[in-house]
Amino acid sequence: MDIKIYLNDKKQFVEDGLKRFMLEANGPFVQHIEAMRYSLFAGGKRVRPILCLAxxxxxxxxxxxxxxLLPVACALECIHTYSLIHDDLPAMDDDELRRGKPTNHVIYGEGQAILAGDGLLTWAFDLITDQRYNTLSAEQRLAIVQTVARAAGPLGMVGGQSLDIASENxxxxxxxxxxxxxSKTGALITCSVQAGAIGAxxxxxxxAALVEYGNQIGLAFQIVDDLLNATSTTTELGKAAGSDNSRGKATYPAFFGxxxxxxxxxxxxTNAIKALKDFDQKADSLRALAEYIYTRSN
Structure with a gap:
């Protein structure tokens, strides 16, 4: 399959869903919602929602x-975007550039950026459970909510971010x-795949097989992120290159070259693709996505 065509088609499908579902910036909370929308629609590959759909x-x-599964996929992108807003804050990685644009706190201030992230995180669960958009059973929605909450929470992404900060230098x-x-990267990637499997x-x-696939591509994704941070330019990445080294973060290249x-x-x-051995050609998009994660340039 042509993975570029697949990614473009699915990205547009997700973009259309986000535009349809996302709150409009009007009423008394207009500034807050504008800040949420700024980062949500600032670009990005939409890898996590695409993995859910695949x-x-x-x-x-x-x-x-x-x-x-589109509402669930869009909710996952909201959670990912919230994590990026908070990751860029001065108290954390202190980045001024994300996806080639000024980070949220540079535009709206630190307080509003924190709240924009909070808004996206909590609204994501509203979207997963909203019966206007979902045809999933109550049992499926409950299972997905638990899966996503665990992956995004203190024993998943948030815990991984905390450990990352504590381990600097x-x-x-x-x-x-x-x-x-x-935890920091892999958990949300794995749960994106798992949520799609549950909803299907x-x-x-x-x-179980798709969870193993998710575990492996989550690992590959972060290793490649480490590589790109060490070998690419800021223009290529759309964010500060070489930042891992300057902040004293341990990375795969630091350990292994x-x-x-x-x-x-x-x-x-390779291990991710092996996990799909019992799936037929309907899983070819997942196989191609695994290769894409390895060969991506940003």
């Missing part, structure tokens, strides 16, 4: 059935880096 496609009998072991990557009515075996790190990313992609 996982559903691997199980569903029809395209329409898989596309019923310290001599910590590789096992700590593994925990940071699995996957069996326990299918969901560039070439061995590339090999480890490739191995994770």
């Amino acid at each position: 996982a559903a496609e691997a199980i569903c009998k029809s395209k329409d059935q898989a596309e019923a 310290t001599d910590f072991p590789f096992s700590t880096l593994q925990t940071i990557h699995k 009515g996957g069996s326990e075996r299918e969901i 560039i070439e061995e790190t590339r090999q480890k990313a490739k191995k994770a992609v």
Whole structure:
């Protein structure tokens, strides 16, 4: 399959969904919603919602059935965007550029940026559970809410971010880096795949296989992020290059060097594809996405 065409089509599908579902910037909360919309529509590859939809496609009998997961996919992008807003704050990574544009706190101020992130996080769960947009059963929605909350919370993304900050400029072991990557980045990627599988009515075996796939591509994604931060330019990345080293963050290249790190990313992609061995051609988009994650340039 042509992964570029697939990604463009699915990205547009997600963009249209976000525009349809997202709150309009009017009324007494206009500034708050403007700040939410600024970061949500500032660009991005929409990898997490696309993974959710692709996982559903691997199980569903029809395209329409898989596309019923669009509200969940859009909610995942809201949570990812919230994490980026907070990650860029002066108290955290203190970045002034994201996706080639000024970060949220540069435009709206630190307080409004914090609240924009809070708004996106909580509104995401409103979207997942809103019966106006969902055809999923109550049981499926509950399972997805729990899966997403666990992945985004203190034992997932937020916990990983906390450990990442606490570990800056310290001599910590590789096992700590593994925990940071699995939690800070990997957890939301894995849960995107898992949510798609749950919403598609996957069996326990299918969901378990897709969770393993998600674990492996989540690892590959963060390893490649480490590589790109060390080897690309700010223009190429759309955010500050070399920032990991300047902030004293431990990374895969710091532990293993560039070439061995590339090999480890490739191995994770190979393991992800192996996890799909019992799936037919409906999972080809997931296979192609795994390769894309390895070869991406930003």
